[in-house]
Amino acid sequence: MSVSENIKAIQAKIRNTGRSVDLIAVSKQQPDIRIDEALSAGLRCFGENRVHEAQSRWSPRRPKYPDLKLHLIGSLQTNKADDAVALFDVIHTLDREKLVDVLSEEMAKQNRHLPCFIQVNTGAEDQKSGVAPEGLKALLAYARAAQIDVIGLMCIPPIDAPPGLHFAFLKTLADQHGLKNLSMGMSDDYETALMAGSTHIRVGSCLFGAR
Ligand SMILES: *Cc1c(COP(=O)(O)O)cnc(C)c1O
Numbered sequence: 704m705s706v707s708e709n710i711k712a713i714q715a716k717i718r719n720t721g722r723s724v725d726l727i728a729v730s731k732q733q734p735d736i737r738i739d740e741a742l743s744a745g746l747r748c749f750g751e752n753r754v755h756e757a758q759s760r761w762s763p764r765r766p767k768y769p770d771l772k773l774h775l776i777g778s779l780q781t782n783k784a785d786d787a788v789a790l791f792d793v794i795h796t797l798d799r800e801k802l803v804d805v806l807s808e809e810m811a812k813q814n815r816h817l818p819c820f821i822q823v824n825t826g827a828e829d830q831k832s833g834v835a836p837e838g839l840k841a842l843l844a845y846a847r848a849a850q851i852d853v854i855g856l857m858c859i860p861p862i863d864a865p866p867g868l869h870f871a872f873l874k875t876l877a878d879q880h881g882l883k884n885l886s887m888g889m890s891d892d893y894e895t896a897l898m899a900g901s902t903h904i905r906v907g908s909c910l911f912g913a914r
């Protein structure tokens with residue numbers, strides 16, 4: 704299947720939900736030819752997990768595609784916050800107060816106020832980033848006090864757990880806090896995520912092919 708056929712298949716699944724869902728094409732580590740095929744097919748919404756890799760891929764393409772929307776989906780180190788704010792349009796991985804501090808300062812400095820998702824570590828995994836579910840309320844209040852526009856929650860379920868439970872849990876948390884957007888669902892579980900109310904699916908390999 705070609706990239707454009709894969710896009711059509713995923714968009715058909717989205718249409719079946721009857722809701723409006725953003726398809727974020729995760730372009731990390733993909734060859735240029737596949738990226739350009741996605742752009743030719745009309746996709747403008749892309750996800751990257753590393754700031755510097757994203758800069759080298761997207762800075763040269765940006766002038767040609769003014770309606771491009773770049774989503775940072777990987778964890779962000781505070782020393783790269785300046786580059787991240789300059790390049791990206793949405794951040795999915797807000798997960799700690801220190802990052803709120805640095806991002807809010809950078810956004811003010813650059814006058815670029817990016818909408819953000821708070822990443823929640825729904826599986827309480829030691830190695831995974833994301834705020835613990837118990838810490839969400841405080842982090843949300845902290846981010847809002849710092850003028851960050853928090854639009855929703857994001858999670859990556861544990862590899863060995865049924866993703867549907869984590870998606871349902873994230874939706875419950877979002878509802879409790881009056882947040883409308885849910886960044887959940889990757890290649891292996893985006894259909895489950897769509898059924899669970901996802902508003903932003905992050906799909907890489909099943910759109911572009913294996914990395
Ligand atoms: C790489 C990545 C994806 C896409 O993964 P696929 O399995 O290739 O769809 C989605 N979300 C995050 C946070 C990622 O790092």
